[in-house]
Structures are given as C-alpha cells and as structure tokens.
Amino acid sequence: MFFRRFIGWTSLLLALLVLAPWTLAQTAQPPVTDSNQSLPLAQPSSSLGSLPAIPGLPALTIQTNPDGTQEYTVTLQILALMTALSFLPAILMMMTSFTRIIIVFSILRQALGLQQSPSNQILIGLALFLTLFIMKPVFDQANHDALQPYINGQISAQEALAKTAAPFHRFMLAQTRESDILLFVGIAKHPPIATPEDIPFTILAPAFIISELKTAFQIGFIIFIPFLIIDIVVSSVLMAMGMMMLSPLIISLPFKIMLFVLVDGWAMIVGTLAASYGV
Template identity: 60%
Template sequence: MIRPLRLIAALGAWAMPATAWAQAQIPPAPAGGSAIPGALDRAFGAMNGGPGGGMTLSLQILILMGLLTILPSLILMMTSFTRILVVFSILRQAMGLQQSPPNQVLIGLALFLSLFVMSPTLDKVNQTAIAPYSAGQINSQQAIGAAGAEFHHFMMRQTRKADLAMFVDMAKRPGFDRPEDVPFSILLPAFVTSELKTAFQIGFMLYLPFLVIDLVVSSTLMSLGMMMMSPAIVSMPFKLLLFVMVDGWALLMGSLAASFG
C-alpha cells in the first residue's frame, strides 16, 4: 500500500512543474472572452509555419507518410495495373497452371507494363507538377491539382460512357458539361468497372483456344477408353506448346499495351 502512494506522490511532484510552466505560457483570457479560441488559433498558426505561412517541413513529412499508406491503392485503382493483372491471372487459369508463373512474377510484370503504358501520363505529370514544384514555381496544392488532372484525363479516356452514366445516376448528380467536371468520387468506381469489364473480355478471348485443346484432348481420351486419365494433365503440355509457338507473351504484352490506345 505504501509503494503505490509513493508512486502517486512522485507523479504529482513531477507534474506540478509542467503544470506551472504551462500556466505561465498561456496568456490570461481577455475580458468577456475565453483563451481557448486564441490558443487554438496560435496552435494552428504554428502548425502552418506562422500566420499566413505554409506547412512546416515536419507536417509535410507527416502528410507524405500518410499518403504513402494509400499509394498501393492509388496504383491499383487509378492506373492500368488492374486490367493487366486480371488478364495475367485469367491466362494462368486458362493454361491450367496453379502457381507458375508465381504471383510475385505476375505482379512484377503487371507493374512494369503499367509503367510502360502510363509513361506518357507520368511524363506530363512530371512536366506540369513535379518539375515546377521542385523549382518552387507552384505550391503543393497546385502540384497535386496538376497531377490529378493528368490522371483524370487518362481515366476518362478508358472509362465507358455507360459505366460513367450509371454512377452519375446513382449519385443523383446532374449532367456535367465537360469531362473535367466529373469528380473523382464518380470517375474512380466507373473507371474500375470499365477496367474489369475490359479485362474479362480479353480473358474470354484468351480462354477460347485453350478450351478447344481441352475439348479435343478430352474427346480423344474418351474415344481411347482412357477414363482414368485426367484430361488436364495431358492437355497442359499442348497448351504450353501452343503458347510458345505463337510467341504468346509478346502477343499478350503488345495487345495489352495497345488496348489502352
């Protein structure tokens, strides 16, 4: 019982100088008013680097670290990454391969092919946002707005009008006079819906030749009376041979890059 009392007394003695220092730092409240709004104003002014100033470096770093947590989602939802990765996954399923190529290889291929597809947009972002901001010609808000405009233009070109109209009706928003007026809250789900629809269309076209091989192998095994032999095991080498003979990876990469126009 004595030890907890001593601990509480020590904490009280430690807190008394800090409390006295804090009371000495806070100016007295004006007559008929409160010191809380003034203290809050001074606190926000210090966070912004003083009255009328920009954000301090520490606050900018904190915001940047917070944005880095949602960067994978931005890469996944605002670029060509979704369509490419879904097509790669469908291709692996159509060929009957379970873990080859591995997920890490498919994600790496999708990422670098996305960089290739997005290179014109990234060059414009560098010219209109990153380079002027690094030179001190524009502030951070203008840089973010310029970069967002370039991604907005890319997403609008890849979004179907029917998908965009559906989300505009769901949001109960009036018609927009210009494509630039469409907010990201409507454009983003419409863009992802269009990308998934396009990816499944490409995946359907990829599935057809491999499905024909499965049907031929299955019919051949049935006619030979080999009921216990799995058609997937026999058809897999023929699928790989067909894919290699037609130079499938080059055709697939080129077709995916050309599908973005």
C-alpha cells in the same frame, strides 16, 4: 539454469551500457571549488545553454494568399504527403493499368492449366513493370507540369496537386465507359455534369475500375477460347479411346504450352495489353 544466467548477464550488460555514459559525464569534469570554501561552485554555463529560448513556430497554420487561395504550412504539407503515401498501393492498383494487366495474366495462367507457374511474384512483377511502361507518358507529364515546378518553388502545393491529378484524370477518362460513369452519377445522385473534365474523382475512380474489370474479362475470354478447344478435343479423344479414368488436363497441358510457345504468346499478350491503352 543456463537461460537464467544468460538473461542475468544480458541485463547487467545493458545496465552498464546505459549507465556508463552518464557516469563518464559526471566524472569527466570535476566540480570547481573555491580556495576559501569547501563547497563546489556552480559550473559555468556553456555557450549553448546561454542562448535564449527560441519561440514556438506556428507549425499548424493556414495562410490566405492575396488571390483568395489558402496555403498550408510545411508541417501540414508533410503530414498530408505522408498520409497520401499510405494510399500509394491502392492508387497504383486502382488508378493505373495494373488491374487490367494482372487479371489478364491470372486468367491466362488458369487457361493454361498451370496452378503455380508462373508464380504470383513473377506475375505481379511483370504487371508492375508493364504498368510503368504504359503509364510513362502520364508520369512524365505529371513530373514536368507539377513536380519540377513545385520543387523549384514556382507553384504552390495546391497547384502542384491539381496539375498532378490532371493527366491521371485524362488517362482514366479515356479508358472509362460512359455507361459506367452514368451509373455512378445516378448512384451518387450527382447533378448533371457539363463537360467530361468536370467529372470528380469520386465518380471517375469507381467507374474506371468497373471499366477495367470489364475489359480485362473480355480479353481473358478471348484468350481462354483456344485452350478450351484443346481441352475439348483431348477429352473427346480420350473418351473415344475408352480412357475415362485418365485426366484430360494431364494430356492437354503439353499441347497448350506448345501452342502458346509457337505463337509467341507472351509477346502477343503484352502487345495486346499495351495496344488496348493506345501505346
């Protein structure tokens, strides 16, 4: 019963809020009547309503420049920009150093034997800020060569897009193995590529991802070896003492954490990741 009353009062209040402005607009200005006639006269049109209608703007057009290039209208540019923003997480993960960093951190947590510490949020946040640190020269060059001239109206949108892609292309190409590029060239049956700068993003992006995965697992393998040795030693000692029912992970975990802290493991891991990109 209380719920029905609450719904009824809420509906009534919403109706009053909706109808109140319309009622006030009708009662605010009484109709003008003629002294000789009882019928109301038409209200004088306001200055805003007397303006002529503005013709429709060609919002979805393509303009051809004298040099032969095509330039899209602002509406199409905004539509393309909003569409590209939806791919921003994928671009951040697959075209930057984020993939290698987060995989190394995940392998490190597994090697330590920790399931939830550090948490996923902490690892992703650390990987994100480290990615921004490593990618800062690329972002600065894209901002200097493409974004600022485009904001100042010095270059067109197509030129800004090409100059933005250029530093990312060089960064990805420097971190990609030639064998991975040849693999995707063969899969796509692409014609032979003359120079590395001519490699399209459709081939460079998957090749870059495969190379990043390989490098991340190589670094993770090297990180895993010291902790694996500790697990083997602890397991052998427990077997020799006859404590077969005791889990070796419980005993080896404090030793692995102590070893990681003594060698300043976080600084070593972060420094290794940054050095692998030449930073």
